Amino acid sequence: MDASDVVSPPYLAGPFSLDPFRAQLLQPSRIGDPASRRLFARPFRSVATRLQQWEDHGRISTDPHAALYLHEYTSGGHTVRGIVGTLELARRTTSRDDSVVLPHEGIHPAQADELADRMEEMHLNPAPILLVHNGSTRLRALVAAIDCEPPTRQFEDAGGQRHRLWAWRTSEEIETVRHELASVRALIADGHHRYAAYLRMQARRPGTAADSGLAMLVDHRDTPLHLRAIHRALAGVHLDDALTALQTLGIHAEFRPLATTAELDPAAVGLTDGRRWALAYLPPHPGTVVEFVHDVLLPALPRGPHGVSHHPDADDAVAAASRRHGTALLLPPPTFEQVLEAALAGRLLPEKATSFQPKPHVGVIMRSLSAG
Missing domain, CATH: 3.30.1760 (Conserved hypothetical protein from pyrococcus furiosus pfu- 392566-001, domain 2)
Incomplete structure (x- = not known):
């Protein structure tokens, strides 16, 4: 790809906000199964119908109540925990210093447009983008407290990843978590083009479900992702x-x-x-x-x-x-600190400069753009 068309996504103004939503979850035997890719295959306009058919046959479940989720997954002996919610996208800023989401790689506008078109046709965020930050002591305490409770869902998927899910459901719990997230500045670990696609969708359809996009926020001080070369x-x-x-x-x-x-x-x-x-x-x-x-x-x-x-x-x-x-x-491999330093300085690393691992399999947590 020609590097001359690489640009940085628009800046997102604070405060950082993850909002509750009703998660869609694939049946464990379908997660990590290559055969499940047909669910998200062309024609993309048929994906919403396929999702409904799979739900009718018990292959997908939809949480009846909105929540913020804690998702813990273990892959190859490495465990990662992250808070999953919908990232507020409607507030923009022209200042990098004020931006609460920090890209470290450029995006190709045509690819971001294609992804935005695809998600609009599917009426779906099929997987969260991965964000990383250095969390506060108070936020880690909130995560540790819910982690001590029995998970709402626990399983090993078809691809060998082990998953545990918890949900913050009450307004008091959700507001406590969101208060601790308000001052976050997060680095994009995986999903630069999907993030840019989220912003395009929001600009096209303000005031709709496109005002937010599915994201998972990982605390580097708690369960860091590994950086590979x-x-x-x-x-x-x-x-x-x-x-x-x-x-x-x-x-x-x-x-x-x-x-x-x-x-x-x-x-x-x-x-x-x-x-x-x-x-x-x-x-x-x-x-x-x-x-x-x-x-x-x-x-x-x-x-x-x-x-x-x-x-x-x-x-x-x-x-x-x-x-x-x-x-x-x-x-x-670069270190997390090096990548964060580059992002804070506004430098875009060369294409394919980082690989944050492990990533969760698609289908553990999805978000319908049609559901509440």
């Missing part, structure tokens, strides 16, 4: 050219095998064409390693690249580089 394969870039670029920048690379990306120092980059391996330690610089790669290293290359592909798995990056007569760049 996304590696690069540079098509048509010889390893010697990459090493020459580093030398031009005054960076020494040593030839040595790299058994695992876990060996990577937070300021190091591994380079390989699949046959030879090198490790380069970057000098102190502002920002993340992935920013250095795109802003400094790639422009210093004497030739290419013909293309840059992105790979969460290091072996896939090496294989792609070998196929395309190129070089793989194996990167360390």
